[in-house]
Amino acid sequence: MLIGAVAVAEPAVVLAPMAGVTDLPFRLLAKEMGCSLLYSEMVSDKGLLHNNCHTLDMLRIDDRERPVAVQIFGSEPASMAAAARIVARAGADIIDVNMGCPTPKIVKNGEGSALMRRPELARDILAAVVDAVQVPVTVKIRKGWDEESVNAVEIAALAEQAGVAAIAVHGRTREQFYSGTADWDIIRRVKERVKVPVIGNGDVRTPRDAERLLALTGCDAVMVGRASQGNPWIFRQIGHYLRDGGMLPPPSLEERLAVLARHLEMLIGHKGEHIAIREMRRHAAWYTKGLPRAAEIRLRLNQAESREDFALILAALRDRREGRDDE
Template identity: 50%
Template sequence: MLKSIKLKNLEIKNPVILAPQAGITDLPFRNLVSSFGGEEFSTSLTVSEMVPSASQVYLLNKKKSNSKIKRLYERYSSNTLTSVQIFGNDPDIMAESAKINEELGADIIDINMGCPVNKIVKNGCGSDLLRNPELASKIIKKVVSAVNVPVTVKIRTGWNAENINAPEFAQMIEDSGASMLAIHGRTRSQLYSGTVDLDTIKKVKSSVSIPVIGNGDIFTIDDAKRMLEYTGVDGVMVGRGIYGTPWFLYHIIYFLKTGERLPEVPISERKEILLKHISAMIDYYGEKTGMLNARKHIAWYSKGLRNSAEFRNFVNNSENISEVYEFIEKLFK
């Protein structure tokens, strides 16, 4: 059911992809997710948090070498490609940002045309570009001609229920030279409400010849299977479904390739994974920020455990790492 995807000179062997998520898909998380499954069953592609093209270009032009930007590209797993997602509304700046990211090591450049957040949309970026296909096309063309790596685009189904234009927009994406697109099956107006629109994803798949990745509401292995079977897409992309279960992409891939379901990860192993995750975050961000950023992940890992509400409350109010570790030992027994 799972076939590898060729993009220029790259191969995405297992196209069960980690969705870009601001505040979530940082370097520690992407590396953790790609550490499961080994050569045969690990995800082949993770996407970074969205990077603002204009401030990236500004920073680097000012020679303020931003170590955070450089560290975007470090990785532990050679099985997994790194796509860096950029957003913006100026074709020249987007092209410059794409070039910077290519030079720093991005395997793929992804363009954000789906973000629904007000502060992004009001500047003509993200999903606002769904209402401006001419500018969107200029951006894609400029970025494609600026880099050698494949360029991909991530979209939603349209601006709102009255303006579902993803099938035509997808054709424009293909005609402008992008190598692949991912579609979240909701309109901009829906934000995250309602259910994912598989019919529009299916139409998008049949209206283009570049690979299409289906995204939205994949919380179980069966959701992934349904997305692939119903829409015919070439791969799936998972966002929220991986919270607290960073092995989820591996389990989906294992099922799609073998027809078998892996057993639940035992609690003792979950604890070890969580500890490794916290330690990677502290290493990346420093102790204080690392612990702050880790709070949401800690809460997700502990979901469903006895006393987890008390634990979450404790973690959210504690700045003492050793106390948090002690509590984790007690909770994950």
């Protein structure tokens, strides 16, 4: 699959942008597991323009993760264009515009999925970003604001006219957040309307889900979000299934704990031990979901204060017999 001039390996299985999740260490692990295209956490245009240290740090890119898309959000064409130039200089292969985030603190500023309520502004923002940079520009949208204003097809058509090189569609409305069921038919309708690649997103939890999404919608790529949390193996599993038709076995307990420990070390190297330990508590809960006595494990991990604490907990887990989760 080509997004502009950027080649994306087939089968195209894409990591969704997730705030607080898809930082550099997480992306590198996903890449190692066969992810075709990585998206960063969403980055504030104003944060970039004000030289916010935390925001600028989110632009760190490692050549091992390419191709990588950096997602930006905002509500003004000029500031989004200026932010896009900063992102392009930082080395992003693709710049993605967030028009799908449903969180109140984003939409109250007219950003994220709120832009779907203002199609002309959405078009102007995309056109400004496309004109500002040489790298391909993509956009991530939702089905619409609510069931009374489903306009993904209209927004997608405007985005294509503005010059975007690909469109990702999450099959839920903003009103749904992440509840209910994703509407894959809206993805099919967008795919039928535009000529640029369409990336389908929503409710892809297994390799068979990915196969069904591709078959039912005709989309060009599958985007995986929450199902990858604590489970970077899903990219390897989906890729293998789509290529060869076979299901890979789930990772062993030893592999899960080894990747968890490595993820922690990568986070420490990226953000320092104090921040990494606190951020890793959430990741560790995802990695250990479904293990015997998972509730107890999560409690211990949430109390961990150092890499040594994590190592002791993981060592104890390795010595346990496998059993049924007691959640």
